[in-house]
Amino acid sequence: MKNIFFFFFLSIILFSCSRDNEDEITQNNEPLITKMSSVVLYPGYPSYDNAELSFNFQYDSNNRLLKKTGGFLPASGSTGLNGYFTDKIYTALVYDKNKVTVEDFSSSPNFTVLKNSKYYTLDNNQITQKEIPSNTYGNYRDEKKMYKYINNQLSEIQTTLPNMPYDSTDPFDYIETYIENFYYDSKGNLSKSEYILQNNGVNTKQKTVRIFENYDNSYNPWKRFTLLDEYFYRSISINNFRKYTEIKYDFAGNITSNKEHIWGFNYDSRGNIIIN
8 A cells, every 4th residue: 555655646746747847848949039030020121231131139048038139220201211120239138036127229339229228027937027217208207017927828917107296185186007908819829908097096998909810820939039028919929910900099988099010921831930
């Protein structure tokens, strides 16, 4: 009888270790992308200073993203262009235990860029908190974001402005907060998010609805780029959306803007997205 119980508990331990190893392998199998053509997501942008139209990515020994090289410079409205791609802009990620600082830099003597500093707190590689100092206003527009998860899937981000002055005696003043709720399909792909302005914790009708559709069956090359804002919504899905709709509503619930973008990705013979 003792031997039976011994082997029973041994099998549980081995099964648990096996599952742990599988989780590690799954995480390590996320694509380690070192180069990506800019036209995959941003077709139609010309290059600045004869730059090669590709983003480059560097990692540390733990396969954590350290640097993204490549970005966009604004173009004059008279040119009719959205901007210029350049390899003289880069984003650096600095890790300190569970803290990460993400900032933008220019390697060119001809122009500077805003740092767009962001400060993350992680727990088991998941974002739990993000702080964003304001670039254009005083610190009263600084943002603090808190992340919530259900079954390891992002479910909610609550945004507060901790330095915003508030007069509780003024009946027309209120604490400004935002909440973004995330919804997924049966395959684990993000289908919709709703970013809602709150008045003293109560939802208003002013919101932004983002809809993600027409997913492929390819692996997701942006999975490791959750800390980069431009790839955030792509990074939290299993596959890749090819249609994006953004609808904005005002305080009265009226639609103020409605925009749509469709991508036509190229795929290899196995159905995986081609990024170079």
